[in-house]
Amino acid sequence: MDDQAVWTTRCPTLVTNRLVLRPFRESDLDAYTEVMTAPEVRDALHLPGTYSREEAWGAMAAWLGQWELRGSGQWALEERSSGRLVGRAGLHRPERQDWPGLEVGWALHPTRWGLGYASEAGARSVAYAFEELGADEVFSVILPENERSAAVACRLGLSLVDERVLRHFPGRAHGIWRMDRETWDRGAADRAAQRRWSPPSTSTTSPVT
Ligand SMILES: CC(C)(COP(=O)(O)OP(=O)(O)OC[C@H]1O[C@@H](n2cnc3c(N)ncnc32)[C@H](O)[C@@H]1OP(=O)(O)O)[C@@H](O)C(=O)NCCC(=O)NCCS
Numbered sequence: 001m002d003d004q005a006v007w008t009t010r011c012p013t014l015v016t017n018r019l020v021l022r023p024f025r026e027s028d029l030d031a032y033t034e035v036m037t038a039p040e041v042r043d044a045l046h047l048p049g050t051y052s053r054e055e056a057w058g059a060m061a062a063w064l065g066q067w068e069l070r071g072s073g074q075w076a077l078e079e080r081s082s083g084r085l086v087g088r089a090g091l092h093r094p095e096r097q098d099w100p101g102l103e104v105g106w107a108l109h110p111t112r113w114g115l116g117y118a119s120e121a122g123a124r125s126v127a128y129a130f131e132e133l134g135a136d137e138v139f140s141v142i143l144p145e146n147e148r149s150a151a152v153a154c155r156l157g158l159s160l161v162d163e164r165v166l167r168h169f170p171g172r173a174h175g176i177w178r179m180d181r182e183t184w185d186r187g188a189a190d191r192a193a194q195r196r197w198s199p200p201s202t203s204t205t206s207p208v209t
Contacts, residue, residue, distance in 0.1 A: 009068065010067045010068055011023040011068075011073060014124055016121065017120060018081065018117065019078065020077075021077060021078075021090065021121060021124060021125075022075055024060040024063055024075075024076045024088075025076070028060060029053065029057055029060065031085035032060055033057075034109060035085070035109045036056045036059065037051060037052065044107075044143075044146055044149070046169070063090075066092070066093070070093050071133070072091040072092075074088045074090035074092060075125075079117075086108055086109050087109055087112065087117070089118060089121035090105070091103065091128070091133075091138075092104075092105050097167070099166070100139040100141065100162075100176050100178070101139050102138055103140055103141055104122055104125045104129065104153075104156070105140065106149070118152045119152050122152055122153075122155075122156050123156055126157075126184070135181070137178055138179050139158075140176075141177075142177060143172065144163070157179055157184075159179070160175050160176070161176055163175050163176065
């Protein structure tokens with residue numbers, strides 16, 4: 001064996017209809033900073049006003065690092081028609097004691113909202129969790145007022161199973177959305193792609209069981 005370095009990553013590249021899900025690259029920094037500092041994204045994720053290029057770089061590195069350390073993480077989302085980085089999506093297993101489990105998540109530049117990209121990348125991510133990782137269940141952790149994100153979870157076939165306060169975000173209950181393997185195996189994800197979610201008419205603060 002010669003001593004040439006071999007560059008590999010545990011983060012695979014996947015292709016969907018309109019997107020490439022791929023590992024983050026150094027050259028994504030400008031575009032990823034634009035995604036994460038867009039006011040709509042900042043508000044939805046409750047990012048501090050100080051969130052900047054520096055934090056965006058740290059986040060990119062952490063997503064790629066999570067793939068290397070845990071064999072799952074979020075992908076950079078590249079729009080096939082333009083070659084632009086338009087957001088991120090994938091799987092998240094943070095080191096948090098009260099985290100429900102393997103989470104599927106998404107964030108897009110607001111110019112790409114309303115196109116179905118999050119659902120497209122989310123569906124591939126859920127499939128990756130169940131089929132490639134052999135997960136028993138997948139969660140999504142969503143603030144009740146984040147109706148767009150809840151709509152994506154619903155379209156993918158996840159169900160709202162709980163609302164609770166998590167330690168990384170004290171004082172506010174998050175909705176806990178879940179899909180188990182049985183549901184996945186029944187093909188509910190395909191059928192759920194046709195569903196549309198509407199915000200509940202009653203208070204969103206009471207626990208849903
Ligand atoms: C959450 C977020 C990713 C959702 O994005 P989104 O564009 O609303 O979700 P989708 O990609 O699934 O797009 C769905 C919309 O595309 C429409 N659409 C258009 N073409 C479509 C297609 N070919 N396929 C599917 N849907 C399509 C759908 O009808 C739907 O329309 P609507 O917005 O009028 O309901 C986005 O709002 C975001 O980045 N928010 C900030 C970050 C965030 O909150 N992340 C989640 C934290 S929990």
